[in-house]
Amino acid sequence: MVGLSDFSEFLSTPDYGIVFLMLVISMGIGFYHGLKKRKVLRDEIEYLMAGKSMSVVPVSLSILASSVSGLCLIGFSTEMYLYGSAYLYGILNIILAIAFFNKFLLPVFHALEITSIYNYLEKRFNRRVRIFGSCTFVILATLYMPILLYMPSLAFNQVTGIDMKVTAAVLTIIVIFYTCIGGFRATVWTDVFQTVVMCSSVIIVIVKGYVDLVEKIGLSAIFQKSHQTNRYEFPTLYYNDVLLFRL
Numbered sequence: 001m002v003g004l005s006d007f008s009e010f011l012s013t014p015d016y017g018i019v020f021l022m023l024v025i026s027m028g029i030g031f032y033h034g035l036k037k038r039k040v041l042r043d044e045i046e047y048l049m050a051g052k053s054m055s056v057v058p059v060s061l062s063i064l065a066s067s068v069s070g071l072c073l074i075g076f077s078t079e080m081y082l083y084g085s086a087y088l089y090g091i092l093n094i095i096l097a098i099a100f101f102n103k104f105l106l107p108v109f110h111a112l113e114i115t116s117i118y119n120y121l122e123k124r125f126n127r128r129v130r131i132f133g134s135c136t137f138v139i140l141a142t143l144y145m146p147i148l149l150y151m152p153s154l155a156f157n158q159v160t161g162i163d164m165k166v167t168a169a170v171l172t173i174i175v176i177f178y179t180c181i182g183g184f185r186a187t188v189w190t191d192v193f194q195t196v197v198m199c200s201s202v203i204i205v206i207v208k209g210y211v212d213l214v215e216k217i218g219l220s221a222i223f224q225k226s227h228q229t230n231r232y233e234f235p236t237l238y239y240n241d242v243l244l245f246r247l
Contacts, residue, residue, distance in 0.1 A: 011159055019156075022197065023174055026190050030178025033186035049115060050185040062191035065198070070152035073202070086233040 045051055079087050114120050118137070122130035149171060153164040179187050213222055226232055 016160075022194075023170075025193060027174055027178055029190045029193065030180075030182035030186045033182035033189065046185075047183040050183065050188065054185065054188055058188050058192045061195045062188040065191035065195040068198070069148050070155065071148055073198070074151050074155060080231075084231050084233040 076087065109117075109120065112120065112123065114123065118130045118134045121133050149168045150164070152171065153167040156162060156167045157164045178190055182190075210222075217225075
């Protein structure tokens with residue numbers, strides 16, 4: 001069995017080149033929008049909200065990139081590999097939350113022309129409530145961001161041997177760089193680029209693994225082994241160790 005420390009042997013010069021190219025493109029997007037919009041970036045609306053001119057698709061992909069982090073890609077796949085598919089049904093909660101927000105909350109925020117939920121707190125209550133909410137978010141982000149940085153840094157460390165502190169520092173500097181120099185517009189388009197790369201990579205890995213398994217053991221054996229190892233799980237409801245519901 002190949003250990004984690006042996007993964008670095010699988011990387012070649014082109015692999016490192018692809019990683020370097022991704023970082024350069026991310027910084028290049030920041031440079032491009034920073035130079036292209038260097039005059040209008042002085043305006044608060046342009047810098048913080050891209051002039052309110054971004055279309056739905058790039059903004060949606062940016063939100064997706066912000067929501068689906070390295071923690072999700074590594075953690076969720078590991079969870080389902082070890083404990084089965086029950087975690088998959090959590091997507092239903094996300095779908096319901098998105099539908100509720102889109103139907104009832106988003107129209108209110110859009111009509112008020114506010115930039116954040118904290119702006120709404122000030123309009124609804126007072127400035128002290130807004131400051132309290134903002135400070136709470138800053139504390140939460142301060143505690144949560146190291147975890148988000150740790151997961152990709154750990155993955156990169158396992159395949160390259162580079163110290164995690166160095167990787168985390170480089171990633172942080174690059175993100176701060178293109179965000180500061182290009183504003184919200186550069187951040188959105190960088191997220192779009194990273195989302196396309198991320199989703200394409202995941203699809204390629206899934207297809208490649210599926211094809212290899214089909215060639216090796218056959219399609220029916222895949223489902224049979226998944227069933228034998230209890231990887232298929234359906235929603236259940238227990239109360240005091242008594243099964244009340246099973247789909």
